[in-house]
Amino acid sequence: MVLATDDLEITCPSCKGTGEGDAAPCEKCSGKGVILTGQGNTLLHFIKKHLNE
């Protein structure tokens, strides 16, 4: 199985990925510019859990 970046996160439709809103940072994505998908969250939590083993 190959994961594309799009499978892990999508660009915030509010700030278009800049992370900046009218009064920065973008309040919709908390300034990240992206929104994690279910797969993205799963991978992130897995790596965080095992990173220091």
Added chain:
Amino acid sequence: MNNKPLADYIVIKAMQDGVNVIGLTRGADTRFHHSEKLDKGEVIIAQFTEHTSAIKVRGEAFIQTSHGEISSDAKK
């Protein structure tokens, strides 16, 4: 008495590749807390939960809810 033991849910079928389903937070501030990318033909059944009070669909999709059916369109 509430005859619905389960919270409301909606069914979304992607009619094109790259449809985004975005969950918005419940509470004072409305943020995007989760997203799912659907390719053509994929279906997601999503429930309104303690954390999700609104669902945004971007791209061409067919949506069924308890209120009826609706189609979302691709961005022109």
